[in-house]
Amino acid sequence: MGSTKNLVYSLIAVLGMVAVLVLMVPRVSSVGGPPVDISQKAAEVKQQTGWPIVEPVGLPDTWQATSVRYVRVTDGFMTWHVGYETPSGTFVAVEQTEDPSQAWIAAQTNRAPREGTVDIAGTTWDKFVRDSKVQNSLLSVPEAGSGRLATLVTGTASFEDMATYVESLRPVQ
Numbered sequence: 199m200g201s202t203k204n205l206v207y208s209l210i211a212v213l214g215m216v217a218v219l220v221l222m223v224p225r226v227s228s229v230g231g232p233p234v235d236i237s238q239k240a241a242e243v244k245q246q247t248g249w250p251i252v253e254p255v256g257l258p259d260t261w262q263a264t265s266v267r268y269v270r271v272t273d274g275f276m277t278w279h280v281g282y283e284t285p286s287g288t289f290v291a292v293e294q295t296e297d298p299s300q301a302w303i304a305a306q307t308n309r310a311p312r313e314g315t316v317d318i319a320g321t322t323w324d325k326f327v328r329d330s331k332v333q334n335s336l337l338s339v340p341e342a343g344s345g346r347l348a349t350l351v352t353g354t355a356s357f358e359d360m361a362t363y364v365e366s367l368r369p370v371q
Contacts, residue, residue, distance in 0.1 A: 234263040236280055240370040243268045243278055249347055251278045251294055252367040260285035271295075272305040281353070282363065290353035290363045298339070298348045306350050307335040316357070318364045325357070336360055 200208075240253045246268075254261075265281035275298060281291035293306055310328035316336065317323070326335035332354050340346035349367075351360050 234266050236263055236266045239266045239268070240280075244370045247276070249278070249294070249296065251347065251370050252292060252349065253280055253370050254282065254292070254363060254366040255368040257282065257363070257366050258285070264289070265291070272302045273299045275299070275302050277302075277306075278347075284355050284359045284363075286356075286359065288353065288355040288359065290351060290355035290360055292363070292367060293350040293352060294347040296347055303337065303339075303348075303350070306352060307337065308333045308352075310335060316361075318361050319367075321364075323351075323364070326352075334360060336364065 236253050240251060243249070244251055262283045263281070264283050265279065267279050269277060269279070271277045275295045278294040279291055281289060283289055295302060307326040308328045308331055310326035310333060313325050313327050315322050316325050318336070321338050323336040323338050326337065328334075333352065334355065334357055335350060335352040336357075337348070337350045339348045351364055353360070355363070
């Protein structure tokens with residue numbers, strides 16, 4: 199049996215080794231996902247659906263693509279989605295679908311109330327603001343039977359960043 203003094207020395211030695219290991223092991227400050235190839239997925243979706251979908255083109259390098267998908271969402275609507283992280287660390291995405299229901303619009307805007315309209319890039323957008331969950335949305339729904347898709351730009355980004363994002367949207371070739 200050892201003495202209390204030896205126990206304390208052993209404990210200090212072990213804690214010292216742990217501290218050295220913690221200081222030596224590199225740690226990452228953030229975790230990112232794999233690179234997102236928007237152009238390839240956009241071409242696949244356009245070929246599959248024939249929809250006139252859009253993608254952001256010419257955004258500064260400080261905007262980082264985070265997600266791209268074509269999935270079934272609320273009320274079974276197939277929805278084209280392209281998401282970005284803005285330079286300020288907020289999120290913005292474009293969602294497009296054909297002839298959406300009110301339930302689709304409500305779900306995608308997080309049931310935010312409509313707060314007027316705004317003109318961006320020659321299009322009038324309905325403006326939705328959800329203060330309690332910090333979500334802003336811009337919605338453009340074309341006339342029924344026009345062959346155009348409903349386009350929703352949504353996320354935690356400011357309306358200024360959303361305007362930059364909207365101005366970068368171009369039809370997929």
